[in-house]
Amino acid sequence: MNIDNPLEHAKGQAKGEAMELMIEYIDGSGTVSARKITDIAPVGPNSVMAYCHLRNEARTFNLINIRQAVDLRTGEILTNVWESLGLDKEPNDSPRVIAVVGPLLPAIQALKYFCLQVRRKRGFSEKERRPIVDFILRHVELPSCYGRLDIDDWLKKIWCGDYQTDRDPLYLDSLARIPKDLLLDCSQTVYQIARGSGRCAISPEVQMRIESEFR
Numbered sequence: 001m002n003i004d005n006p007l008e009h010a011k012g013q014a015k016g017e018a019m020e021l022m023i024e025y026i027d028g029s030g031t032v033s034a035r036k037i038t039d040i041a042p043v044g045p046n047s048v049m050a051y052c053h054l055r056n057e058a059r060t061f062n063l064i065n066i067r068q069a070v071d072l073r074t075g076e077i078l079t080n081v082w083e084s085l086g087l088d089k090e091p092n093d094s095p096r097v098i099a100v101v102g103p104l105l106p107a108i109q110a111l112k113y114f115c116l117q118v119r120r121k122r123g124f125s126e127k128e129r130r131p132i133v134d135f136i137l138r139h140v141e142l143p144s145c146y147g148r149l150d151i152d153d154w155l156k157k158i159w160c161g162d163y164q165t166d167r168d169p170l171y172l173d174s175l176a177r178i179p180k181d182l183l184l185d186c187s188q189t190v191y192q193i194a195r196g197s198g199r200c201a202i203s204p205e206v207q208m209r210i211e212s213e214f215r
Helices: 006-014 102-118 126-139 148-157 169-176 180-195 204-213
Strands: 021-026 032-044 047-052 057-062 066-071
Touching (some): 021 169, 102 126, 102 169, 102 204, 126 148, 180 204
Antiparallel strands (some): 021 066, 032 047, 047 057
16 A cells, blocks of 8 residues: 555554554553554543553553554554544644643653653742743744743643652653753753752752753
């Protein structure tokens, strides 16, 4: 079968054809497994119900936890799972934020997690979110229908793992998947987060975390 646009082909499968994906999936305990999934059907803006050939039963999969997806029909790596499954649009047909920032997602999750850990006494206020919003805007060209406040509101809601422990496996996985070309900016951003708006001194413990986690 000659497929000129594998991404459009994948969308077509999601809407009714027999789409088959091989995914690398990380569960809530941090276990990574390769799974073939078929009979894929969206059950929400960020999840699908599919038959898991590893477990031999229908399972729900959180798209945020899919580290990689390959269309088995084409061999194409799907760089934007939301778009490939037709979940990249809002009801009014505007692009969904998560589909726009998809390539940045591991970095965004890691930055939010770090902020919730280090600045937990101050909550996750607009001032605490500001460095992360700035990071996103430096790397994404937003559609005209979105502005800074939309990104800030989305950031408040995005899931990032259990921030009660700095060894949360999902946090460590997010760190491991940050693209190398984003690491320097991530490091500068976490320094901003740690200093806060008052440019307070960074404790030796936090300094060590930054140097070991964002390197």
